[in-house]
Amino acid sequence: MKKKSILVLFFGLLAIVLAACGGKESSSEKATDTVVVGDDIKGATELSFWTFAGLHMEFFEDAAVRWNEANPDKPIKLKAETYPYDQMHNNLLLALQSGKGAPDIVDIEISRFPNYLQGEPQLLPMNEFVDPEIDNFVRARLDIYSKDGQFYGMPTHVGASVMYYNKEIMDEAGVDIDSIKTWEDYVEAGKQVVAKTGKMMTNVHTGDYMTMWEMISQQGSDWFDENGEVTVDSKENIKTLQFLHDMVYVNKIAELTPGGQPHAEEYYAYMNDGEAASISMPLWYMGRFIENMPDLKGKIVVRPMPAWEAGGFRSAGMGGTGTVVTNQTKHPEIAKEFLAFAKLSKEANIKLWTVLGFDPPRWDVWESDEVKADNKFYQFFGNDIFDTLLDIKDEINAVHITPQTPEVQNEINTVVFDSVLRQQSQTAEEALKEAADKIRSNKQ
Numbered sequence: 001m002k003k004k005s006i007l008v009l010f011f012g013l014l015a016i017v018l019a020a021c022g023g024k025e026s027s028s029e030k031a032t033d034t035v036v037v038g039d040d041i042k043g044a045t046e047l048s049f050w051t052f053a054g055l056h057m058e059f060f061e062d063a064a065v066r067w068n069e070a071n072p073d074k075p076i077k078l079k080a081e082t083y084p085y086d087q088m089h090n091n092l093l094l095a096l097q098s099g100k101g102a103p104d105i106v107d108i109e110i111s112r113f114p115n116y117l118q119g120e121p122q123l124l125p126m127n128e129f130v131d132p133e134i135d136n137f138v139r140a141r142l143d144i145y146s147k148d149g150q151f152y153g154m155p156t157h158v159g160a161s162v163m164y165y166n167k168e169i170m171d172e173a174g175v176d177i178d179s180i181k182t183w184e185d186y187v188e189a190g191k192q193v194v195a196k197t198g199k200m201m202t203n204v205h206t207g208d209y210m211t212m213w214e215m216i217s218q219q220g221s222d223w224f225d226e227n228g229e230v231t232v233d234s235k236e237n238i239k240t241l242q243f244l245h246d247m248v249y250v251n252k253i254a255e256l257t258p259g260g261q262p263h264a265e266e267y268y269a270y271m272n273d274g275e276a277a278s279i280s281m282p283l284w285y286m287g288r289f290i291e292n293m294p295d296l297k298g299k300i301v302v303r304p305m306p307a308w309e310a311g312g313f314r315s316a317g318m319g320g321t322g323t324v325v326t327n328q329t330k331h332p333e334i335a336k337e338f339l340a341f342a343k344l345s346k347e348a349n350i351k352l353w354t355v356l357g358f359d360p361p362r363w364d365v366w367e368s369d370e371v372k373a374d375n376k377f378y379q380f381f382g383n384d385i386f387d388t389l390l391d392i393k394d395e396i397n398a399v400h401i402t403p404q405t406p407e408v409q410n411e412i413n414t415v416v417f418d419s420v421l422r423q424q425s426q427t428a429e430e431a432l433k434e435a436a437d438k439i440r441s442n443k444q
Contacts, residue, residue: 031081033057037064044068044077045331047338048103050092052085053321056107056156059355063342076338085109096122096326104329105339108153110144110320114403117147124325124332125150129340136364138317140398145322153322154343157358159282160389160396161214161305161316164289168299169277172197177303183243186306190253193277200276201253203267204244206421207260209412210318211280215240217316217397219308223408224400230443232408233429233436241428245420256421268292280305282318283359283389290380297380304392313395363393404439411435 035057038044049060057080064078081103083091089112095101096116108116116123130142130151138158145153165177173196175189190201205211216222221236231237247254254276259266262281270276272293279285289296304314323343325335342348349360350370357377365371366386377385416435419426426434 031083033082035061035080036077037061037080038068038075038077041068041075041077044075045334046077046079047105047329047331047335049078049080049105050088050103051080051082051107052088052109053107054082055356056321057082059351060342062351062355063338063348066347067338067341070341074334076334078338089115092116095328100328102326102328104331104335105323105325107156107321107323110322110401111405111409113145113153113322114401114405116324117152118403121147121150121152122327123152124327124329124336125152126154126325126336126340126344127151129336129344130154133344133362136362138361138363138393138396140317140396141320141361143398144317144320144401145324153324154339155361156321156323156343157284157319157352157356158361158363158389158393158396159284159317159319160359160392161280161282161318162302162388162392163278163280163305164285164300165278165303166274166276166296166299167301169193169197169199169274173277177301180303180306182310182312183306183308187247187251187253190247190277191251194253197277199274200255202247202278202280203257203262203270203276204248204254204421205257205261206417207257207264207413208262209409209417210262210282212237212240212244212412213399214280214282214305214316214318215243215308217318217399218305218313220313220397222397222400223405224402226400228400228402230404230436230440232412232439233432238429238432241416241420241432245424245428248421249424263288265292272296274299283385284319284357286377286381286385287357290376300381302381302385302388304388304395313392313397315392315395317396317399359389363390366390366393404443407439407442408435411439 033054051057060080064076068075092102092106093115127150141155141158142151145151167177170177173193175192180186180189193199193201216237219236221231221234223232225231248256257267258264258270262279272295289300307314323339325332325339329335346365349362349365350368352358352360353371366389371386416431420428420431
């Protein structure tokens with residue numbers, strides 16, 4: 001089936017589903033939260049903003065206030081609305097397809113972004129604002145939301161993957177964290193941790209493919225190549241899954257993650273009790289520690305991921321949200337100017353850290369006084385968070401997101417990990433080749 005036919009079928013089925021769920025109602029009637037900034041300013045240009053993340057509302061509210069203070073000659077009235085994740089993305093697709101009903105500005109989550117780049121994007125390029133600043137950004141984070149040299153989505157964070165070490169456990173084991181340079185070093189250090197402390201070095205998730213994705217990205221691999229072709233069964237991916245298996249069953253430095261994934265309550269309790277010495281996750285996972293593992297305050301430090309070989313990449317960029325201006329805006333110039341002000345400027349990137357606790361995609365603010373100011377993250381993890389980020393900023397590959405990415409996620413989490421890590425009924429090569437063939441066949 002050709003791509004155009006797939007899209008027509010998709011939108012047709014989506015329209016049926018939404019109609020059955022009351023989809024003909026105005027999306028604004030289903031907003032879970034609405035904030036209006038600048039409604040008291042005479043002559044302000046009204047801009048609408050949709051998001052699926054309530055936390056982002058605070059960030060854009062702050063940006064709108066700052067914009068009006070800095071631009072009294074062209075103020076805006078920003079109407080910001082939060083919707084449930086699926087509803088917002090589905091309504092946006094339908095609005096762009098039908099040519100009406102889309103907001104001026106909208107957040108699009110990274111795994112959904114390819115849906116909005118199909119054919120001729122119904123989004124406005126931001127190159128006039130990106131190009132002068134591009135050298136100050138972690139380029140991979142901009143490339144994710146681009147097509148044919150046009151930058152459409154403005155990133156919300158780097159999502160730099162790091163290793164979180166429990167220094168208390170590592171010190172008890174007599175392991176110098178900074179001596180761990182490669183994954184081979186990591187395994188040897190893990191053996192020492194287990195022998196000296198009885199704790200696990202780490203855990204292997206059976207319901208979340210994030211860590212494996214980080215590890216294959218380090219090697220320049222992915223689930224898809226730059227042309228969207230399936231590479232789930234690449235040699236790097238097979239090697240990585242075998243490595244995860246072997247950490248549990250051969251080297252015995254890891255056990256399967258309680259609850260299956262790093263966001264499970266069982267895992268939080270397990271880590272909070274000091275049962276494992278490390279976990280690799282993006283920097284945004286810091287908030288999970290603070291909210292769910294409070295007893296680890298002052299014990300966890302942030303370091304680069306081990307490389308696969310000396311001189312190899314020690315990080316990967318995971319997750320994200322690209323904020324765009326749609327082609328249905330009646331005020332394209334001021335909408336784009338405001339978005340650049342809110343997401344691309346130095347002050348905006350400082351706010352991404354101070355308001356949201358995210359690692360700003362603009363790396364030139366990482367050493368600013370505002371970013372270095374004391375806060376709950378430094379109090380929990382120490383003062384060298386951004387030293388680590390500066391060390392790895394050029395070691396982040398772009399990931400390739402396609403409309404089939406959710407399918408890969410489901411296949412890896414529910415089938416591949418079960419057969420390889422839980423049941424051990426297939427080898428890493430067998431499971432990944434079977435998964436790749438299935439995903440390729442679904443693309444036809």
